[in-house]
Amino acid sequence: MLLYHFDEHVSHAIAKGLRSRRIDVSTTSDAGLVGVSDLDQIKYCLRESRVIFTNDADFLRLAASGQAHSGIVYCHPSKSDVGEVVRYLALLHDCLEPEDIFGKIEFF
Numbered sequence: 001m002l003l004y005h006f007d008e009h010v011s012h013a014i015a016k017g018l019r020s021r022r023i024d025v026s027t028t029s030d031a032g033l034v035g036v037s038d039l040d041q042i043k044y045c046l047r048e049s050r051v052i053f054t055n056d057a058d059f060l061r062l063a064a065s066g067q068a069h070s071g072i073v074y075c076h077p078s079k080s081d082v083g084e085v086v087r088y089l090a091l092l093h094d095c096l097e098p099e100d101i102f103g104k105i106e107f108f
Contacts, residue, residue, distance in 0.1 A: 001023075001093055001094070001097070002050075002051050002071070002092060002093045002096055002097075002098060002101065003024045003025075003026075003048065003049060003050045003051065003098075004018065004023065004024070004025045004026070004050060004051055004052075004053050004073075004089065004093075005025070005026045005027070005028075005031070005041070005044065005045050005048065005050040005051070005052050005053070006025060006026070006027045006028065006052075006053050006054070007028055007038070007041055007052060007053070007054040007056055007059070008027075008028040008029065008033075008034055009054065009055055009056050009077075010027070010053055010054065010055065011080075011082060012027065013082045014053075014082055014085050014086055014089070015027055017082060017083070017085075017086035018086055018089055018090065018093075021086075021090055023089070023090060023093050026048070026050060028041065031044060038056065038058045038059055038062055039062060039067065041059075042059070042062060042067060042068075042069045045069065045070045045071075046068065046069065046070050049070055049098055050070060051070060051071035051072070051073060051092075051098075051101055052069070052070075052071070052072050052073070053072075053073045053075070053089065054072065054073070054074060054075070055074065055075045055076060055077040055079075057074070059072050059074065060072070060074060060105065063105055068103065069103060070098065070101075070102055070103075071098070071101035071102055071103070071104055071105075071106070072104075072105045072106070073089065073092065073101075073105075073106045073107075073108060074105060074106070074107050074108065075107075075108040076108075079108065085108065088108050092106065
């Protein structure tokens with residue numbers, strides 16, 4: 001099962017929806033990472049074995065540059081249906097193991 005980390009641009013309603021399903025989610029504010037670089041967010045996720053969920057394309061650029069990461073789930077900012085996002089992330093959580101997504105990017 002996946003552990004998630006949400007960058008600071010992601011709606012807290014999505015975290016709340018996943019937590020109501022007993023899925024482990026950390027947020028940038030929970031982890032005391034508000035204002036840190038995207039690279040520091042990725043390093044946090046590597047240390048904590050968390051998949052980052054983001055709608056910030058800068059994370060895609062970091063991954064493309066060869067930066068190691070424990071997995072990225074990218075959602076375009078225009079997708080705003082909280083319920084749909086929660087269902088998708090819950091499905092990934094139930095179907096994937098950390099090694100299945102390590103170093104990979106899932107697009108939603």
